[in-house]
Every structure is written in structure tokens, then in C-alpha cells.
Amino acid sequence: MSDKDLSKNKERVSIVVNVPQVKPYERIVTSRPVTFTCQYCQQTMTQERMPSPTPLYCSERCRLDAAATRKRASRATTGKNKGKRGRPKKIDV
Numbered sequence: 001m002s003d004k005d006l007s008k009n010k011e012r013v014s015i016v017v018n019v020p021q022v023k024p025y026e027r028i029v030t031s032r033p034v035t036f037t038c039q040y041c042q043q044t045m046t047q048e049r050m051p052s053p054t055p056l057y058c059s060e061r062c063r064l065d066a067a068a069t070r071k072r073a074s075r076a077t078t079g080k081n082k083g084k085r086g087r088p089k090k091i092d093v
């Protein structure tokens with residue numbers, strides 16, 4: 001980085017600053033207890049959380065396990081579908 005580059009940047013910034021009334025980025029975030037049931041181990045628990053969508057799993061472990069199980073299950077299902085037992089066609093006599 002050279003001094004020349006720095007001064008160039010300064011010029012650019014001064015133009016941006018001219019924009020009138022930029023909303024200050026300020027957000028008060030408070031955590032609050034959220035009660036939910038873990039979708040994996042079915043445990044109901046309360047966690048101190050930031051305002052966000054209700055979590056599905058009680059822990060990172062459950063989340064990963066659930067994801068792994070889902071992957072395995074979907075693979076098994078597609079395998080089953082391939083070998084679907086075909087019902088013999090009814091033939092009217």
C-alpha cells in the first residue's frame with residue numbers, strides 16, 4: 001500500500017459521506033429463553049437464545065445426527081423404490 005493509494009481512497013470516501021442522513025446501524029439484540037422440542041431426541045428444553053427461528057435440535061450433535069439419519073434414510077428409500085414389488089396385474093377372464 002502506498003500513500004498515493006490512500007489519498008485516492010480518501011477522495012472516494014468523501015463522496016460517499018455526502019449522502020444525506022444515513023440510517024445508523026443500530027440494533028438491540030437480547031437473548032431470551034426459548035422452549036422447544038428437539039426433533040431428534042424428542043427432548044423438550046429451554047435455551048437462552050437470540051431472537052431467531054425456533055431451533056429444531058437441542059444440540060449440534062442432534063442436528064448432525066438428524067442430518068446423517070435423513071441422508072441415510074433417503075438413500076434407503078430410493079433403493080427400496082427401485083426394487084418395488086410389482087403387484088401382479090389383474091386380468092379379467
Ligand SMILES: [Zn+2]
Pocket residue numbers: 038039040041042043057058059062
Ligand atoms: Zn436432541
